[in-house]
Amino acid sequence: MTDKIIFLDIDGPMIPYRALFLPGQTTPMELFDPVAVSLLNNLCSSFGWKIVVHSSWIWMLGGDYTINHCVKQGIKPEHFHTESYCKQDINWRYDRVAEWLNRHPEVIDYAIVDDEPFKDSLNFKYPEGMSLHMVLVNYYVGFTFETYNQIKAQSKPEIKEKDLDEH
Numbered sequence: 001m002t003d004k005i006i007f008l009d010i011d012g013p014m015i016p017y018r019a020l021f022l023p024g025q026t027t028p029m030e031l032f033d034p035v036a037v038s039l040l041n042n043l044c045s046s047f048g049w050k051i052v053v054h055s056s057w058i059w060m061l062g063g064d065y066t067i068n069h070c071v072k073q074g075i076k077p078e079h080f081h082t083e084s085y086c087k088q089d090i091n092w093r094y095d096r097v098a099e100w101l102n103r104h105p106e107v108i109d110y111a112i113v114d115d116e117p118f119k120d121s122l123n124f125k126y127p128e129g130m131s132l133h134m135v136l137v138n139y140y141v142g143f144t145f146e147t148y149n150q151i152k153a154q155s156k157p158e159i160k161e162k163d164l165d166e167h
Contacts, residue, residue: 003050003081004109006043006151007097010055010066012115014040014073016142032073036143043148044079047155051075053085054096054112063088090123098124111151115139 008014014032022031043049057066063085071077083104086096097112102125110133112118118131135150137143 003107004048004155005081005107005111006040006049006051007054007086007100007110007112007114008040008051009093009114009116010053010057010070012139013113013137013143013147014070016115016138017140018142030069030073032070032075033142034074037074039143039145039148041074041076041079043151043155044076047152049079049111049151049155050081051079052081052083052100054093054100054114056093058085058088058096059091092121092123094118094126094130095121095124098126098130101127101130109154111135111154113137113143113147113151115142 014036015029016033016036019025019029019031019033022033025031040051044051053063053066053070055066057069067080067084083100086100090096090099093114093116094112098120101107101110112130112133113135115137117136118134120126120131135147137147
């Protein structure tokens, strides 16, 4: 069975504008919306999704720093794919996703969570239908229950070895 991947952006989905009003919020904003974190953790634990970060944070701050920050903000470490972030040296977010997917052709179930509308570039060959995997969020409200349901709708039931033994 192949992994189901959530390509995750941070600013917008996990740190929406409304997070400006969280107690203790920093400038620039670093505190994640705790509801967004809970929804994402539930998707991963309930439906077997794995997270790969494609945010500009990895390009600007580095992948390891970004993943560590995500964990400090409450995303469970076990929910990250073994290759938990896209290449750091690629500037455009959707080029980062395309490059990652091109190296992982076994991955066909994925959702790209972002507040930036999809736009391809001439730098990478995009997998066919990549734009159809977009889950666009509103920058002001972020990762919501609606986002959760869009990704959940793409989830195929997990087949466990126990289930196979019973048939």
